[in-house]
């Protein structure tokens with residue numbers, strides 16, 4: 261059982277500038293990491309004898325919507341800012357938990373894939389790609405998963421998403 | 435002439451009686467042997483997460499019902515305690531007990547559907563009818579509590595929508611008495627049935643390491659022999675006050691972690707749920723169930739991940755709040771979504787007919803896979 | 806010799822072709838064994854014990870080519886709509902559609918923000934009976950079925966019904 265601070269210090273000494281900081285909040289503090297190094301940090305967390313984070317509970321993509329937004333005909337388009345991914349990890353042996361977060365620029369969202377570290381990340385990452393357009397580098401099979409494969413109207417969970425009028429001749433809005 | 439072999443691709447679904455909804459499986463075959471299974475999901479993607487961002491916190495609850503529609507109480511339960519953690523409110527004891535009772539009744543109802551349809555998939559129609567008959571009794575209990583049969587909107591953030599019906603305790607006790615022999619009956623009818631065992635034992639064996647790496651939870655993980663139940667291992671609500679066992683797969687008729695084990699864990703869990711309900715009814719305190727409901731739900735800025743043990747496994751909610759009355763982002767870690775990801779591994783080198791047996795033992799609900 | 810044979814031996818029954826056909830049709834409406842979402846569970850409950858769809862002659866067939874009705878039981882998404890349409894097209898005439906639940910009637914709870922939900926299955930296939938509810942109780946579905954039977958009863962072989 262290790263606290264967030266101990267875990268942060270372990271990671272900081274191992275990966276120094278790639279582990280950016282520990283954000284303290286009353287519930288679930290999280291550690292911000294480098295998006296392109298997250299796969300190696302994950303591998304270390306999984307394989308280190310004293311950490312053994314063998315269970316990826318959840319992986320969620322988030323649109324932070326912290327860029328500059330310009331309203332065009334009702335729907336705002338957002339420029340700049342970041343998209344982020346949260347990783348909730350747990351060790352079934354030691355029962356400790358940690359939350360990692362990576363931020364990636366909205367215009368070129370690229371995060372290293374952890375699908376080969378925890379296989380459960382495979383579909384979660386595809387979902388984040390599908391709904392938010394985050395590209396996971398070295399993912400074995402990065403396709404849309406929930407939306408149709410030929411969906412062209414963008415990524416629906418982004419805050420500036422606009423729904424199309426028609427899809428294959430079917431009217432979409434009510 | 436040289437003999438040429440080539441792989442055949444077979445499509446199963448989205449309209450197929452045994453895919454439990456609208457799942458499409460692309461099977462790559464060599465003769466009758468499965469080389470690869472590619473699941474295609476999303477035929478029921480109902481934009482849950484987008485709705486959450488547009489609704490206020492209490493308005494999200496009916497939508498959580500519609501994710502895992504076989505275990506609606508469990509979904510509400512999870513959502514409510516996640517938001518409560520974010521708000522940091524204390525609940526009256528009675529609310530917690532009623533929630534546990536509802537959650538466990540729902541678990542039985544959900545497992546009954548899982549078992550019944552599993553039997554029907556494999557060719558035994560009678561267990562299906564028996565299971566639905568017993569499920570109907572539970573649905574009646576829910577109906578006198580909150581008026582709905584399937585999708586309840588009963589568990590609210592901070593409390594419940596109604597108190598129990600005056601007859602509820604008596605009827606539930608009657609149900610427990612009625613249902614105990616039915617489990618035995620189901621065992622005689624299906625669990626020990628020769629044909630059923632032939633179809634399920636040693637099929638789709640899931641080793642434990644693979645299961646954990648794939649994030650498998652719930653009866654599937656326990657079927658592989660790992661005593662892991664969030665009600666005990668990451669306890670929430672008042673589950674630590676009850677005495678119950680965590681059944682695991684033992685490979686009684688085949689290998690540990692085969693389809694039969696997963697099925698049998700569900701049967702045993704129904705018995706454990708009955709135990710919990712009995713204890714909860716005995717200890718049920720008096721009190722008011724609506725007093726702690728906040729007038730206006732406006733959690734502080736922050737994020738929280740909380741999980742509960744749903745009938746299908748670990749149901750997690752990840753909620754980010756930006757200090758307004760509606761969530762900034764809700765991500766649901768749906769157990770079926772994660773559990774379905776292992777189909778390819780389980781089905782490899784099995785026959786086509788075994789796909790049905792394996793899929794039934796994974797027990798997915800498409801509403802939750804696609805959300 | 807069955808009971809009926811002993812009762813009516815050497816008898817002639819005179820009926821209109823319309824009535825005979827309609828009677829036969831309405832008492833054996835086979836449905837496509839096909840469920841979409843939450844409503845499908847209520848549909849299953851309707852066909853299982855207690856409510857027993859079978860007494861109305863409704864039994865699920867695995868193939869659309871052998872069925873007379875399709876019950877659209879649940880949310881039709883854009884991805885699924887094309888498949889629903891194809892299923893409907895594969896059914897032989899005469900064919901009927903029951904739209905079960907608010908979702909397939911009009912989009913239901915997902916009408917506003919459902920970027921991937923078809924707001925009403927009648928945008929892709931014609932519907933005969935709408936059953937409201939979320940989910941409709943089994944009794945409501947049975948009522949819908951009886952409404953459909955009424956419709957079938959008044960059909961004519963020669964005249965196209967409106």
Ligand code: SF4
Nearest residue numbers: 843879906907908939
């Ligand atoms: S109408 Fe309601 S119960 Fe039926 S599919 Fe839609 S959301 Fe589910």
